[in-house]
Amino acid sequence: MSDIPEPHKRRPRYSGKNPRRFEHKYKEHAPSLYPEAVQKILDQGKTPAGAHRPIMVPEILEALAPMPGDLAVDCTLGFGGHSQALLPRLLPGGRLLGIDADPIELPRTEARLREAGFLSDAFTAHRCNFAGITAVLATENGRRANVVLADLGVSSMQLDNPARGFSLKYDGPLDMRMNPSKGQPARELLLRLTPGKLQEILTENADEPHAAAVSTTLAGKDFPTTLALAREVRTTLKTRPNEEQELSARRVFQALRIAVNQEFDVLDTLLKQLPDCLAEGGRVAILSFHSGEDRRVKKAFEAGLHDGVYGVISQEIIRAGEQERRANPRSKSAKLRWARKAHSKAPA
Numbered sequence: 001m002s003d004i005p006e007p008h009k010r011r012p013r014y015s016g017k018n019p020r021r022f023e024h025k026y027k028e029h030a031p032s033l034y035p036e037a038v039q040k041i042l043d044q045g046k047t048p049a050g051a052h053r054p055i056m057v058p059e060i061l062e063a064l065a066p067m068p069g070d071l072a073v074d075c076t077l078g079f080g081g082h083s084q085a086l087l088p089r090l091l092p093g094g095r096l097l098g099i100d101a102d103p104i105e106l107p108r109t110e111a112r113l114r115e116a117g118f119l120s121d122a123f124t125a126h127r128c129n130f131a132g133i134t135a136v137l138a139t140e141n142g143r144r145a146n147v148v149l150a151d152l153g154v155s156s157m158q159l160d161n162p163a164r165g166f167s168l169k170y171d172g173p174l175d176m177r178m179n180p181s182k183g184q185p186a187r188e189l190l191l192r193l194t195p196g197k198l199q200e201i202l203t204e205n206a207d208e209p210h211a212a213a214v215s216t217t218l219a220g221k222d223f224p225t226t227l228a229l230a231r232e233v234r235t236t237l238k239t240r241p242n243e244e245q246e247l248s249a250r251r252v253f254q255a256l257r258i259a260v261n262q263e264f265d266v267l268d269t270l271l272k273q274l275p276d277c278l279a280e281g282g283r284v285a286i287l288s289f290h291s292g293e294d295r296r297v298k299k300a301f302e303a304g305l306h307d308g309v310y311g312v313i314s315q316e317i318i319r320a321g322e323q324e325r326r327a328n329p330r331s332k333s334a335k336l337r338w339a340r341k342a343h344s345k346a347p348a
């Protein structure tokens, strides 16, 4: 150990009593050093900066029924909250493969799970799109999964970090890519789109009622930052009430994020591969956050049940309970569905 004393680090400078900017929230970024401050934030129903609270954990555990020895795939590792709940139930003998497309958050989550005691015999991290689930499973010598989870969309860490450009609340480059080294940022997409194509995206990805008006003022224009884009949506709808402007701005961001990350296409690819990825009796649970995603999951599970691929599927959407909705507002729009792969019939 070096005997050179650590140079004294000043806390970041900010005006007011509490830090407002993501990068200034130094206590939230170091929860092990400031557990009380972080607990206070959780008690207020907020998510600490740089963290993500897993949604509907008991409901997901019930649907997935993880057992010792099972092979599990978490298609959307994120902060690792769901994986951390699954892992102890897979041991001894089981393993979890954690997939995430995000090269910035994945190493952090991997390090956190290692620190929590899950070594490479129990947990491996895979940086790729979940559309590549078959290739990830191939690393397990062709073994099929007993448990598959997908918690769709973006994490709180991605949303709250202005540098990722996902949120209309903070100023940052208009990016929105889950993997910033692949594809084109939202700024480039908007520059390239015609009003007709943008209108289609806003309607299909977010049911935006003002899609026609908004697409005329946004398509083909250059918005370098998130706030510049949000401002233009509000200006376009300035004759509408503020609340309506806000809702439209949020839907525009959602629709662009889905387009930038081709979220519907990759979900369709995952749903198509699932039957071949699951072992007999294997369980899959999918948590979605808007109707476009839920429709796809519902259709795929119903088709699988009809064809005898799935033996049983959830009859209805499962929602977060009252207490969780109050404690974590991000759980309000969550819709959970599950399916269980059928056992093949023994030859007569």
Ligand SMILES: C[S@@+](CC[C@H](N)C(=O)[O-])C[C@H]1O[C@@H](n2cnc3c(N)ncnc32)[C@H](O)[C@@H]1O
Residues within 6 Å of the ligand: 052, 053, 054, 055, 075, 076, 077, 078, 079, 080, 081, 082, 083, 099, 100, 101, 102, 105, 128, 129, 130, 131, 151, 152, 153, 154, 155, 156, 178, 266
């Ligand atoms: C809602 S968060 C998951 C949170 C996680 N369940 C937890 O408990 O912390 C969604 C995560 O999935 C990742 N993701 C979204 N779509 C993906 C895709 N098609 N392929 C791989 N990762 C994806 C995002 O980068 C994000 O980290």
